[in-house]
Amino acid sequence: MTKKGKKYYVVIYDGIDPATGKEKRRWVAAGSRRDDADKLVTELTKRSHRGETVVSEKLTLGQYLTTRWLPVQESRLRASTYDSYRRNIELHVIPALGERLLDRLTAEDIDLFYASLLREGRKKKSPGAKGDAKGLAPKTVHNIHVMLNKALSDAARKGTVVRNVVALADPPSLQARKRAEIKAWDIDQLVRFLDEIASHRLSPAFFLAAHTGMRRGEVLGLRWRDLDLEAGRVSVRQALVSVAYEVSISDVKTGTSRRTIDIDADVVQVLRDWFKARTEERDGTEPAADDLVFTKDDGSWLHPDTFSQLFDRTVARIKVPDISLHDLRHTHATLLLKAGVHVKVVSERLGHANVAFTMNVYQHVLPGMQAAAADTFSLLIRNARSEATSDLDERDEGDSVEEGDQ
CATH class of the missing domain: 1.10.150.130 (Tyrosine recombinase, N-terminal domain)
Incomplete structure (x- = not known):
């Protein structure tokens, strides 16, 4: 090992050059810290003892x-x-x-x-x-x-x-x-959007996204066999993604993204009506189980960017805060948390890795929930004290009665 200027180098012996008969040596940069250089020397020594060679290819x-x-x-x-x-x-x-x-x-x-x-x-x-x-x-x-x-x-x-x-x-x-500020609509703004998009052919896709918090690719990658309308459940198993503008089916984002989401009667009815609409578009032939739920009228896949652009154009026409399609997912979570739904349930619906991640993302909602929790705890204390005082008054009244009898 040697040092030049502020940097250390390990000098490796590469044998004899047959053309010149001189020793071949190669200098390997070891950084500016002596400890790093020592570690490199130790590693090279171990490799030498194991009979491994140090690659000298100029790459x-x-x-x-x-x-x-x-x-x-x-x-x-x-x-x-x-x-x-x-x-x-x-x-x-x-x-x-x-x-x-x-x-x-x-x-x-x-x-x-x-x-x-x-x-x-x-x-x-x-x-x-x-x-x-x-x-x-x-x-x-x-x-x-x-x-x-x-x-x-x-x-x-x-x-x-x-x-x-x-x-x-x-x-x-x-x-x-x-952390980027989370944008979300309140309930009135969400209703305004859903009313505006209702006349569009693809309104059922936005209705489902708003009611489940599913990601864009998860909505567009949904198959008919992923729907259990009798039980009121949607299974998220794959996603439609765009890579270099080429559309393909991919696995969901993470292991926890593979999930089952409960849906209400309104969503079930919207999906039933959509099934009938798709059957009519197919000249009376019902969609196959493996067909994607939301497609163009000819059955071809929707490009995710086109879906987002439709959302953006609709938002631009109405008087609501400017948010992205992904913020529709944040809207779903925020409204549930503000309504008192447990954060673990919200985390499961969104397919987050864990509850801690959900709490970190939506910490802007939690302070209000903590205030409500503080009020609840205070009420418990007041009720307990009130009951204790009432019991004491009853005992005092009973003692007075006994003394009067005497």
């Missing part, structure tokens, strides 16, 4: 990500996740670090890369983009870090690189980030 980060790592991930990841990785590599990583040799990449390089993204955003601008550079959100940069950490961890595990330098970098902290 750039861009080459590794695009030709070796990313193709393997395509069959292992959800389509939307794979597309997110691909776009982040193309738009952010390659323009900044794509030409950097893997064995020359340092944690400091990664730190500076993150700082640049937070400050300036992506280096590869869209054609015709105007205005000053805008930094990426910490959550976006953190997602890039997660991707790179996995990629370089795989490279280290397979011996492509000596170690994963991304693990030594400092990604943006998400602890202090400001």
